[in-house]
Amino acid sequence: MKSATSEQSLIPPASNRQLSTQSDQEVLVRVDGVSKKFCRSLKKSLWYGVKDILSEFNPFSSTVQGDGLRQGEFWSVNDVSFELRRGECLGLIGRNGAGKTTLLKMLNGLIKPDRGRIEMRGRVGALIALGAGFNPILTGRENIYVNGAVLGLSKRKIDAKIEGIIDFADIREFIDSPVQNYSSGMQVRLGFAVATALEPDILLLDEVLAVGDAAFRAKCYNKIGEMQRRAAVIFVSHSMQQISQVCSSILYLRAGQTKWLGDVPHGVAAYMCENAQSSAGGERTRSIQLPVQSALLMFTPTNLHFGECLTARLELKLESAMPDSSIRIPFYNPEGLVVAEWNSKRAGIRVDLVAGKNSLEIKLGPLHLGPGTYEIALVLNDATGVFLPFWSLKQHSFIVQGNIVGSCEYQIPHLDFHVSREPQWKL
Amino acid sequence: MFRDLWASRELAWRIFVRDISSQYRQTFLGYVWAFLPPLISSVTFIFLNSQGIIQVTGTGIPYPAFALMGTLLWQVFMDALQSPIQSTAQAKPMLAKINFPREAILLAGSYLVGLNFMIRLVLLIIVMLWWQVIPGIGLALFIPAVIALFTCGLAIGLILAPIASLYGDVSRAISIITQFWMLLTPVVYPPLTTGLAGTLVAWNPVSPLIVTARESLTNQPFTMLPQFFIVFGASVVLLFIAWFVYRVAMPHIIVRLGG
Numbered sequence: 001m002k003s004a005t006s007e008q009s010l011i012p013p014a015s016n017r018q019l020s021t022q023s024d025q026e027v028l029v030r031v032d033g034v035s036k037k038f039c040r041s042l043k044k045s046l047w048y049g050v051k052d053i054l055s056e057f058n059p060f061s062s063t064v065q066g067d068g069l070r071q072g073e074f075w076s077v078n079d080v081s082f083e084l085r086r087g088e089c090l091g092l093i094g095r096n097g098a099g100k101t102t103l104l105k106m107l108n109g110l111i112k113p114d115r116g117r118i119e120m121r122g123r124v125g126a127l128i129a130l131g132a133g134f135n136p137i138l139t140g141r142e143n144i145y146v147n148g149a150v151l152g153l154s155k156r157k158i159d160a161k162i163e164g165i166i167d168f169a170d171i172r173e174f175i176d177s178p179v180q181n182y183s184s185g186m187q188v189r190l191g192f193a194v195a196t197a198l199e200p201d202i203l204l205l206d207e208v209l210a211v212g213d214a215a216f217r218a219k220c221y222n223k224i225g226e227m228q229r230r231a232a233v234i235f236v237s238h239s240m241q242q243i244s245q246v247c248s249s250i251l252y253l254r255a256g257q258t259k260w261l262g263d264v265p266h267g268v269a270a271y272m273c274e275n276a277q278s279s280a281g282g283e284r285t286r287s288i289q290l291p292v293q294s295a296l297l298m299f300t301p302t303n304l305h306f307g308e309c310l311t312a313r314l315e316l317k318l319e320s321a322m323p324d325s326s327i328r329i330p331f332y333n334p335e336g337l338v339v340a341e342w343n344s345k346r347a348g349i350r351v352d353l354v355a356g357k358n359s360l361e362i363k364l365g366p367l368h369l370g371p372g373t374y375e376i377a378l379v380l381n382d383a384t385g386v387f388l389p390f391w392s393l394k395q396h397s398f399i400v401q402g403n404i405v406g407s408c409e410y411q412i413p414h415l416d417f418h419v420s421r422e423p424q425w426k427l
Numbered sequence: 428m429f430r431d432l433w434a435s436r437e438l439a440w441r442i443f444v445r446d447i448s449s450q451y452r453q454t455f456l457g458y459v460w461a462f463l464p465p466l467i468s469s470v471t472f473i474f475l476n477s478q479g480i481i482q483v484t485g486t487g488i489p490y491p492a493f494a495l496m497g498t499l500l501w502q503v504f505m506d507a508l509q510s511p512i513q514s515t516a517q518a519k520p521m522l523a524k525i526n527f528p529r530e531a532i533l534l535a536g537s538y539l540v541g542l543n544f545m546i547r548l549v550l551l552i553i554v555m556l557w558w559q560v561i562p563g564i565g566l567a568l569f570i571p572a573v574i575a576l577f578t579c580g581l582a583i584g585l586i587l588a589p590i591a592s593l594y595g596d597v598s599r600a601i602s603i604i605t606q607f608w609m610l611l612t613p614v615v616y617p618p619l620t621t622g623l624a625g626t627l628v629a630w631n632p633v634s635p636l637i638v639t640a641r642e643s644l645t646n647q648p649f650t651m652l653p654q655f656f657i658v659f660g661a662s663v664v665l666l667f668i669a670w671f672v673y674r675v676a677m678p679h680i681i682v683r684l685g686g
Contacts, residue, residue: 038682046593049683053589053676105681109526112678128524137449149441150527 026121028202028232029084029107034116035256036102037069038076048073076102078256079116086201089224089233091247091264093240093271099256100236104128104204107234122201125151127192127208136180140171140190143179147194161197168223169193170216189216196223203233218337221246240268244377245332293317297378302398306411309365310398312378316360322353324383329364332375339409340369368411371402428674431528438527439534442518446539461546465498472498472615483616488645492558497614499547500640503573504633505605506543507580510536511588511673512598519592523681529674533585540577555644563646572640575655579636579662585669589676593683613638618650632658 039045048070069075077099084090092100105111106118108126134143144165148158158165166172169189174182182190188208196203205224224233224246237243243250243264250267252260254274260267296315304310312329331340342364344351351360375397405411454460473491475481486493514536515522522529555562562569591597611624612633619625628634635654642649649655 036682045683049593049679050590052679053672056675056679057672110523110678111682124526126526135445135449137453138445142445142448146441146445149438150521150525150531152438152527154437 027083027085028121029082029234030117030119031080031082031107032117032119034077034080034103034106034113034118035075036077036099036106036111036114037073038102039070039073041072044070044072075256077106077113077253080251080253080256080258081116082251082261084202084232084234086232087229088249089228089235089247091243091250091267092234092236092253093238093243093250093267094253094259095274098253100253101128101206102256103253104206104234104236107202108204120202123152123198124202124204125195125198125200126204126206127195128204128206134179134187134191137178139178140175140182141166143190144194147191148197151195151198153198158197165190165193165197168196168219185213185216192220192223196227199227199230201231203227203231205233206236207238214337217242222334240272244268293319297396299376299396299398304367304398304400306370306400306402307366307368309363310367310376312360312362312364312376314358314360314362314378316353316358318353318355318358321355322380322382325351325353326381327351327360327362328379328381329362330377330379331369332377333409334373334375339374340367366413367400368413369400370406370409370411371400371404372409373397373399374409428670432530432534435528435531435534438531439538442531442535443538446535447542458546461543462550465495465502465547466550468609469494469498469615485617487617487647488560489558492554492560493617493641493645494615495554496551496641496644497637499551500573500576500637501609501612501614501633502547503540503544504576504580504636505609506540507537507577508584508605509601510540510581511584512591512601515588515592516598519684522677523684529677530670533673537577537581540581544573544577551644560645562644565643565646565649567643568649569640569643571659572636572643572655575659575662576633576636576640578666579632579658582662582666582669585666585673588669589673589680592680608633629654632661 039048080099080103082090092103094100102111104126105128106113107120108124108128109120110128134147138146141162144162145155145158148161149155153161166175169186169192171182171186171189174186179187179190192208203224221242224235227233228246233246235243235246247264249262250260250264251258252267252271259274260270294315294317296313298313300311300313327344329342330338333339342362377396469491472481472483472494476483476490476494483490483493511533514532518532521527522532554560587597587601591601608631611627612631613619613628614637618628618634618638620628635651635658638651639649639655
């Protein structure tokens with residue numbers, strides 16, 4: 001794993017990449033060398049807690065900002081720094097226990113860092129746990145008022161927004177029945193709808209969308225994308241697909257330490273490598289280091305008509321050969337759903353990549369896709385199926401021009417069309 | 428601090444309404460539970476007294492009325508003492524996951540104490556009508572006395588709340604200690620002036636509050652007025668200190684409790 005500073009940029013910004021790194025945008029979140037220690041033993045932890053509280057009131061005590069670890073303690077978050085501007089979305093990834101939630105809690109002001117500084121500008125909306133304020137006995141409507149008040153909305157504001165909240169959560173039939181009768185997905189919807197009604201400047205999301213069904217998740221991404229234009233978003237997820245769809249940069253934590261801070265494909269790749277390594281049970285020691293030294297991905301043209309072709313060009317420089325790999329090119333609609341895909345395995349093509357330079361050109365088409373904007377990604381899998389994603393929906397997209405005909409993006413081409421007055425077949 | 432308190436009033440009201448409406452929906456007897464604890468404990472003493480097992484004299488008014496008043500007032504103190512600890516414990520999941528003014532849960536708990544007092548007030552009025560206890564001009568001091576009882580209880584409860592939410596020992600200890608405390612306070616007997624009991628009454632911060640509150644109702648001369656104001660003042664000061672400590676301690680507690 002290369003360090004964040006020495007890494008050369010593998011994916012050059014495409015022409016239509018969202019300009020998320022504009023320097024004139026205001027910085028909303030600034031995290032500077034933040035650390036937090038935790039204790040494994042409950043008894044000790046409680047006792048340290050008492051000590052910490054007491055030392056808050058002791059002006060001569062220096063242990064509040066203590067650098068040293070006491071017995072049984074470890075750094076849950078260790079020296080993490082980043083900045084986030086309005087319009088940016090940071091994906092927070094890492095395995096369970098890597099410190100993601102702890103970091104979010106510090107950002108939300110629930111707990112204080114032991115070292116370092118956090119600056120937050122503007123209104124913070126956090127979905128660290130959905131429905132934390134829900135009372136199971138009360139109805140959905142009553143809970144909207146309670147939960148809204150907990151999140152800082154006044155009654156008048158909730159009155160104005162309640163219809164929108166109910167519509168977004170799509171639970172109008174159940175709104176006057178107790179929340180204990182709701183399914184977990186319905187609770188998530190309600191919680192998300194209330195929290196996004198806040199219109200925060202900074203939005204913190206902690207793996208909350210995993211429960212909802214696909215349609216609602218797509219709706220949520222749209223909402224997040226919409227909020228992202230006027231807010232800074234920090235998003236925790238274990239789904240790399242979600243991360244790739246939503247985020248503009250990635251912070252990858254391992255055991256509390258920053259393993260990657262930067263562009264999405266590399267963060268995702270590094271994380272996938274770690275996962276692949278540990279799921280192999282340590283027998284196969286795969287190199288975490290990507291064999292990819294540099295990559296250039298281009299899709300042309302970015303503007304086409306129904307039935308035209310699209311060309312993908314990939315320039316890869318590899319450190320070592322990748323025999324028998326495969327390539328997948330998924331097409332996403334604006335809701336983030338895959339509507340079409342090209343797969344080298346389906347096409348029966350074996351992709352053998354050699355060490356050094358590889359130049360690939362894939363002509364796709366004719367594309368029977370209706371008018372609209374499509375986002376495209378390219379996923380490279382090695383022979384064992386570990387994928388090295390050169391994808392980010394934010395990076396590559398194209399527009400199909402023309403009139404909207406039909407309701408589905410993908411239109412099946414026909415081979416023959418025949419009208420006859422006489423029935424030619426019988427039941 | 429005060430801005431947070433002001434900001435939390437609406438939320439506190441919401442939580443309060445949520446708590447009582449959900450409480451109401453899941454109990455059969457409903458607000459009978461607000462009457463029962465003081466009723467039962469005073470009935471015990473009324474029985475013991477009427478059977479001559481314990482002799483309490485010098486009450487000035489019929490003993491059942493005296494004992495009921497005492498326990499009702501003591502219950503205000505007890506409710507206020509337990510309120511911050513209970514509300515913090517109940518709101519734990521919310522505290523660990525949402526950043527909102529922490530004052531809201533304390534305020535909501537205080538509303539609940541107030542509501543319970545209002546309900547018991549009905550019982551108190553019935554008791555006074557039944558035994559024909561007629562309050563005099565001293566009644567003016569009844570409301571301040573109740574507020575003093577509430578403040579004193581809340582201050583003690585609030586200062587214990589941070590430790591109580593870390594260690595379960597505190598809540599357990601409180602339930603034992605308060606039983607003794609009630610017996611050491613002139614709740615079901617008039618204040619003594621001599622002997623060990625007299626010393627204990629003199630140094631017990633709750634006794635002037637209870638005694639003064641009851642005297643205000645029964646048109647009797649005030650016997651512990653200076654002590655009453657000292658304890659009242661000290662309680663207010665302690666309440667502010669406890670509030671500040673609570674605010675500072677809260678992030679540390681959330682760390683230790685986790686999500």
